[in-house]
Amino acid sequence: MPFRPSRTLAYAKKTSSTAWLGRQARDPYIRLRASPDASALVAATPYRARSAFKLLEMDAKYKFLGQRDVVLDLGCAPGGWSQVVAEKLGWSARPPAASSPNAGWSEPTPESFDPLNISDLTSSTNGNSSTVGRGVVIGVDLLRMTPIPGVQFLQADFLAPDTEVLIDAIIARTCPRDAETKADVILCDMASNSTGNAFHDIESSLSICNSVFEFSQRHWAQSSKRELGGVLLIKHFVHPLLHIFRKEKLEPSFKDVRFIKPNASRTESKEGYFLCRGWKG
Numbered sequence: 001m002p003f004r005p006s007r008t009l010a011y012a013k014k015t016s017s018t019a020w021l022g023r024q025a026r027d028p029y030i031r032l033r034a035s036p037d038a039s040a041l042v043a044a045t046p047y048r049a050r051s052a053f054k055l056l057e058m059d060a061k062y063k064f065l066g067q068r069d070v071v072l073d074l075g076c077a078p079g080g081w082s083q084v085v086a087e088k089l090g091w092s093a094r095p096p097a098a099s100s101p102n103a104g105w106s107e108p109t110p111e112s113f114d115p116l117n118i119s120d121l122t123s124s125t126n127g128n129s130s131t132v133g134r135g136v137v138i139g140v141d142l143l144r145m146t147p148i149p150g151v152q153f154l155q156a157d158f159l160a161p162d163t164e165v166l167i168d169a170i171i172a173r174t175c176p177r178d179a180e181t182k183a184d185v186i187l188c189d190m191a192s193n194s195t196g197n198a199f200h201d202i203e204s205s206l207s208i209c210n211s212v213f214e215f216s217q218r219h220w221a222q223s224s225k226r227e228l229g230g231v232l233l234i235k236h237f238v239h240p241l242l243h244i245f246r247k248e249k250l251e252p253s254f255k256d257v258r259f260i261k262p263n264a265s266r267t268e269s270k271e272g273y274f275l276c277r278g279w280k281g
């Protein structure tokens with residue numbers, strides 16, 4: 001006998017999708033991407049994810065991406081943040097507007113991309129030499145990501161023990177010649193799928209934050225004093241346990257730690273970001 005949802009289930013599904021549609025319709029960032037009245041650049045060359053607007057907003061205020069050469073983007077797929085950072089490093093990381101002379105640009109397919117083929121970094125610009133930037137983004141995600149010029153992508157579980165070795169190897173081989181073989185900025189927008197169980201989601205956020213912090217500690221442990229200091233931007237779910245993490249781990253290790261809730265982040269979402277600047281060790 002075919003499955004028929006109960007009335008209650010059908011009603012719940014209908015109301016939740018109606019709520020989702022309503023939220024999408026009200027979302028100014030979704031509207032911006034879809035609107036024909038939006039600025040020509042944004043409308044014609046959209047970022048891959050609305051989260052790009054969160055990073056743009058945070059960097060516009062705190063300017064932590066400028067003058068950096070090596071940026072690690074943890075949980076990078078589908079690539080909105082990586083596009084933003086690659087552009088800051090001088091790469092053309094979004095397809096050009098339809099009216100531009102480079103409109104033939106097409107995003108390379110994941111199938112044509114070997115994540116550890118370091119020399120592929122510039123070939124993913126489709127031969128357009130004007131797009132070559134000055135630094136490099138290393139993106140890591142469990143999911144595949146369509147290549148972005150200037151972004152070296154590693155498909156891996158960040159929490160797996162071998163991943164750190166792979167990240168270090170990629171940084172060592174792709175770093176600009178005069179840069180230290182360390183990331184200047186570590187970004188983490190990683191989040192596991194929400195289970196709907198608040199306790200489990202908080203535990204998972206705390207575990208990601210701890211892993212990323214410990215990775216940063218090891219990564220910067222041997223690093224010589226850098227003028228600008230290491231920067232760590234880390235997403236988390238707002239909860240007293242994460243506040244303790246800030247007090248006990250982040251604040252003793254960085255000169256400046258602040259909480260940011262970007263306007264581009266939905267108010268009903270529990271997410272927030274810790275921006276940590278000036279790694280003290």
Ligand SMILES: C[S@@+](CC[C@H](N)C(=O)[O-])C[C@H]1O[C@@H](n2cnc3c(N)ncnc32)[C@H](O)[C@@H]1O
Nearest residue numbers: 049075077078079080081141142158189190191
């Ligand atoms: C909110 S999305 C990131 C969006 C991204 N910043 C952008 O602008 O496109 C979170 C990502 O974290 C990734 N993720 C979650 N756990 C991970 C893990 N253990 N290792 C690597 N990536 C992970 C997910 O696959 C997902 O793509």
